[in-house]
Amino acid sequence: MVGRLLWRGMLAGLIAACVAAVFALLFAEPQIDRAIAVEAAHRMPGMAQEMEWVSRGVQKTAGLFTALAVYGAGVGGLLALAFAYAYGRIGQVGPRTLALLLAVLAFVVIVLVPAIKYPPTPPAVGQHETVKLRTAAFFAMIALSLVAAMVAAQVRRAVAVRWNPVDALVAAVACYALLASGVALLLPVVDEVPGDFGATLLWNFRLASLGAQALFWIVAGWLFGRFALPVLRERHG
Known part of the structure; x- marks a missing residue:
C-alpha cells in the first residue's frame, strides 16, 4: 500500500x-x-556585470x-x-x-x-560574502523547527493520556512555539536589506x-x- x-x-x-x-x-x-x-540602477559606473549562465527568460x-x-x-x-x-x-x-x-x-x-x-x-x-552563512542559518532553522514539531508531538501524546484532546493540543502548540522561538533567538540575525x-x-x-x-x-x-x-x-x- x-x-x-x-x-x-x-x-x-x-x-x-x-x-x-x-x-x-x-x-x-x-x-x-x-x-x-x-x-542594475544602483550599480556603480564601470562595475562589471556578473556573467549570466542562464538567461532571465x-x-x-x-x-x-x-x-x-x-x-x-x-x-x-x-x-x-x-x-x-x-x-x-x-x-x-x-x-x-x-x-x-x-x-x-x-x-x-x-x-x-x-x-x-x-x-x-x-x-x-543580501551581500555575496554572507551567502553561505545565510543559507546554513536558513536550513538550520527549518531542521530545528522540524525537531521542535516532533518534540511537541511527543508532548501531546504524553499528556493526552490524562488530559482532554483540546488541552493536549494546546500544550503541544505551546511547546512548539516556545522551542521554535528559542531556536530563532539563538540563530544569527540576518538584516542586509539596503x-x-x-x-x-x-x-x-x-x-x-x-x-x-x-x-x-x-x-x-x-x-x-x-x-x-x-x-x-x-x-x-
Whole structure:
C-alpha cells in the first residue's frame, strides 16, 4: 500500500508544483524583475556585470517549472510517507482531512515559521560574502523547527493520556512555539536589506513567495487526499 500511496503523493506534488509555478510566474517573478532593475540602477559606473549562465527568460519559465516540478515530486512523496505513518494513529480523522491537515502543518513548520526568522528576499538584497552563512542559518532553522514539531508531538501524546484532546493540543502548540522561538533567538540575525530598497517591493515579493508555497501545500494535500482514498477503500473493502 505504501508504494501505491507514494507515487500518488509524487503525482499530487507534481500537479501542485505546476499550479504554484503559474502563481509564482504571475506574482513573484515580476517582483524579481523589478528587484533586478533596482540592482542594475544602483550599480556603480564601470562595475562589471556578473556573467549570466542562464538567461532571465529561461529562469522564470522553463527553469521555474523544472525546479518546482522536482521539488513538488520529492515533497509529495514525503507527504505520502508521513500520511502512511499517521493514518489511523491520529484519532478518527478521515484520509482527506488528514492529508490536508498534514499539508497545513508542513507549511507552518517548514515554510511559515522559518520565514518569520529569515523572510524570503529578492535579488539586490543580501551581500555575496554572507551567502553561505545565510543559507546554513536558513536550513538550520527549518531542521530545528522540524525537531521542535516532533518534540511537541511527543508532548501531546504524553499528556493526552490524562488530559482532554483540546488541552493536549494546546500544550503541544505551546511547546512548539516556545522551542521554535528559542531556536530563532539563538540563530544569527540576518538584516542586509539596503535602507533605500523599496518597502513595497520587498513586501510584495515576500507575500508572493509565501503565497506560492501556501498554494502548493494546500493543493498537494487536497489532491493527495483524493488520490489516496481509493487505495484505502480497497484495503478496507
